[in-house]
Amino acid sequence: MSAPELEGGAARQPLPQRIANGIMGGANVIATAWILVIMVMILVDVIGRNAFLTPLAGVPEMVKYSIVGIVFLQVAHSHRHGELIRSDGLLGALTRRAPRTGAALDMLAQLAGVAVALMIAWSVWPKVIRAYERGEMEGISGHFQMPVWPFLAIVTAGSVLLAVSFLISAIYAAQRIAR
């Protein structure tokens, strides 16, 4: 229901939405590149360990936290493309029979998304501050260490972006009700 084709082409989109789309697209590019970096890091570790007896330090820590970063950088873009998982059987049937009621139900679902995404951002934000102030690290002293706060910051920022994406979809749903 939140598929882009229902929301008009880029030319018809208002400026704030184009800006939001730009940010989500940028986050998506970073996350995509990040996946490829993870792939290369694991390869370097495997080859280094076997061929040169020198594994790459910190690969498990990096991989473990990277997935959190990748998911939250991508999640808004995924939602924008209608790829976030939902059961749209009832919604689809309703939209065909009673388009306005269907649009109203969709709007409620998207608003629930706004609320929950903001709730996640609000929950995690204090963790970002704490981890930054305390210098919380992942990894082993004397071997490999990296700060935890940037990953948590991505969770917060990604959740805010997701809330924006839900909001955009809710507005389009509202327009379909009014139509």
Add this chain to the structure above:
Amino acid sequence: AAAGLLAPAAQAETFNATAVAGHPEVFLWVKTLSDTLIPTVSEQLEGTEHSINWMEAYGGTLASVGGELEAIEGGLAQIGIVSSLFEPSLLSLQNVSYATPFGPADVDIVFDTVDEMHEEIPDMKALWEEYDMEYLGGGFGLEDYLLMTDFPVDSLDDLQGRKINAPGPAVNWLKGTGAVGVSGNLTSYYNDIQTGVAEGVIVFPTAAAAAKLHEVAPYVTRVGFGAQYAGAIVAKKSWFDELPVEVQDALRGGVDAFAVQYRQGLEQRVAAAFDTMQSGGAEITEFPADERVKWANALPDIAGNWAREQNEKGLAGTEVVNTYMQKLQEAGVDLPRDWTVE
């Protein structure tokens, strides 16, 4: 229900307390928390006007391993097992034994020494208090780590070019030995060694026997990395401070009982673990003392580097290492390497 403004200690009250541990109950420290600490507290509260309504959340139902500190600090639990081992940057000073390998195999010496140091070195308690934790003692940890391999080991040279799984801080114990540290965890060792990704593992006996690692790594070498302090029972300080003194005493009593019971249980489990390995076909050998000295001295200055890192954070890193060394020496422990920091 925390004590309100008008609730003097004499008023009968039931307190709600959630106990948290990231590990499931098969792990001894969790079992002891559930089977000893909680019943002891209830016993000691009998005859007083107070009682505690316990809720037990183990094995990831509330927090994963390493999430206990946040669960308590955030008010989701009031008491629990916090593993300093899994908080290497927040509870850094508590990890002193991992930074000074080849210490005593005797868990009593290690746990008691680190417990004592909490009383003597203000920074150690301050770390807990920074996260709103009341250190109740009951420091616990793990028995003497050993080396398990799929090839026989008689000397340090046998490790040359070998790939060895090492958990967490133990990865530093392989530096300078010619062995290659392969990261992994308790759920991956078996598979890693079976397929040959690793050829051995540094591990403590009870975990090794539980994971049946001797099936794939039958050469068990008692290298003597030493017993390790790994964490403690703590309560949420702001909650604890509000409790009537009888309840506080009961909790401390429960923690004392935990400490005693844990050590007894550990002794039995370690013995059983060696039996399991032995009857499972493992070949258990003692690492030669001179080779042990060689290994200890092949390592880089792990303790010094660690201490200086703590000093830079404004913590008493050097003092912690040096006090620990001094106390071990006073206890008559034979140390193959003196980690004292200049």
Add this chain to the structure above:
Amino acid sequence: MDNLMIGYLSLLGIGVAIYAGVHVAIALAGISFLGIWALTGQAALGFNFVALAGTESIAAYTFGVVPLFVLMGLAVSESGLGRDTFAIIARSMRDWRGGLGVATVLSNAVFAAITGISIASAAVFSKVAVPQMVNAGTKRSIAVGTVAGSSVLGMLIPPSLLLILFAILTDSSVGDLFLGGVGPGVLMALMFGLYLTFLGRFRPHLFEGPTTMGGADDTTPRVLMLPILGLAALVLGGIYTGFFTPTEAGAVGAAAALILAFAMRRIGPREAWRIAVQTGHITAAVCFLIVGASIYSRMLAFSGVPASVTQWAIASGIGALGFLFLFSLIVALLGTILDSSSIMLVTVPLAFPITQQLGIDVVHFGLVTVIAVEIGLLTPPLGLSVFVVQAALRSEGVALGEVFRGAAPFALIMVGVLCAVILIPQIATGLVGL
């Protein structure tokens, strides 16, 4: 209101929200927050709970490699290598309606031997096998059902993360459990294959259309199977010689598939980037769902519902056989909404002592538990394998309901295999101690 009631109400809430079209992860996270608020009476604790559970849930090495397995699948399918392979298989199986489905099941069984997680299998085979099966005339619901259904083999045929978790929870041998998984895994693959063959014989219209893929595909030279066979040999060989771990295999396989596709000039940098972007979307959709499911699993465990139903089963005082059936039923029901490892963490420590008293073999109990848990991967409202298949194929217009319907017969076969394993323990324990 007592805690259990809050737990049951939350289950109802999840069901209503998901069917009303709220995004699944949103429904799970939102209701968890409300549930903790209701359980503790403090909204602040709800926030702390979500923060802790949400950030801990996917911060794991095992999940870190999910995008790499997806990438491997996409690279194989987008480069046409998968298509070639299936065209050749389809041609040689002209007379065996359902044979292509059987080939998918068998490939899945082989892939199960390299991965410890079912969602990796589901992600890879959705992109590789489904379009090809459909091109060769298989009805799409059969094709998606086959992929979702056979993905559960990943947790039965060793290595298996769930069996390792079970070993730790019960202090038993990983090696024995791995051996125990072979029999039920092979039996299940066999039953899936038989089912598809019977379907081909008695409901041939489900496989109508061209029995081969038509046009140029009918003349695809056999030599084009070599790249895929080489890839499989590289990944399998690497794991069994100890060059890399099953989790690292995702990175090696993805890189090798990309290099192959480049070398054969099947894709250029532009396609490679598009594949990577799509990988990210699928990963985000699936992992965000796992975040939601983990938060909710903890909330439900905190309310005490899973423990109370397990204790009820333990207290029911029925014999060993009855207990295994009852326990399986509970675990499978929990599996319709919780994630597999959470279920095991809550139920196994409670049930294990009673199985010992009843004299149930630990390997037997382990395999019964894992099969029952895995049924939940295919069942609504929260069937993780089904979600992964749909996420991978959404761009082709595959709806969630279609995958659930397609997977239903496979879930039923799993129930059959589960009953067989309960009644005939030797299926699991036969290989142990030989």
